[in-house]
Amino acid sequence: MMRAAGVLLAPFVVAAPAPVPDRAAERAAMVLEIENLAATAGCVEVRRIDRSVLTAMRAVPRHLFVPQAVRASAYRSEPLPIGHAQTISQPFIVAAMTHLLQVAPGQRILEIGTGSGYQAAVLGQMGAEVRTIEIVEPLAREAAERLRTLGYGKVRVRAGDGYAGWPEEAPFDRIIVTAGAPHLPQPLVDQLKPGGRMVIPIAARGGGGEELVIVTKDRRGRVRKRALLPVRFVPLTRSRG
């Protein structure tokens, strides 16, 4: 039998590592700011962000989704660079899009534009079954690894062109596109369930930027589009060939 007291005592002798700050207070402040921005937004549909969205965003450690160099700014009300000329959206935009998506636990959700994996983590935190596609391969790899490490291992990440959706995993209850599309991709419409809903930034006519569009498909398969608010996203790019 091994009962060496010295071995048991060892942990008390070495210096304890500095506690990792979890920055919960900053997340709570971020959520308050989201609620304030929503209350004064030009668009009535986002005036009261659903509690389930705010609860999820209070839980997901946004600072662990951004590069070390901008980590201090992780909870500020702004988009941040995540490398490869891409950005993680401003917290309010993540909240507004997630709210407009009308997420419920168990829904099958497809995201186009994984980026850091933050939006996917918020959806996973809300109990959805998340599939996400990222066209920049290193970003896809890093996001998959990060999601696994942080306990969102159920989110499935794929590297590829999201314009074509993910036919093998379709149909989806919800689809969220987090890059600015030139038009509504037909494959995504096809992969939406009847009764389903999509949130997508689509290039605004005559001008820079996009408008955030809600696409719904009713039980009979009829598709409706409604533009809600002006937004600005990095472009949805296409793979060649």
Ligand code: SAH
């Ligand atoms: N949702 C992300 C931020 C998205 S930024 C987050 O939470 O961090 C937009 C992302 O869309 C970028 O990473 C970009 O590389 C990706 N993207 C652009 N075009 C794409 C396409 N056709 N298919 C999949 N991803 C695409």
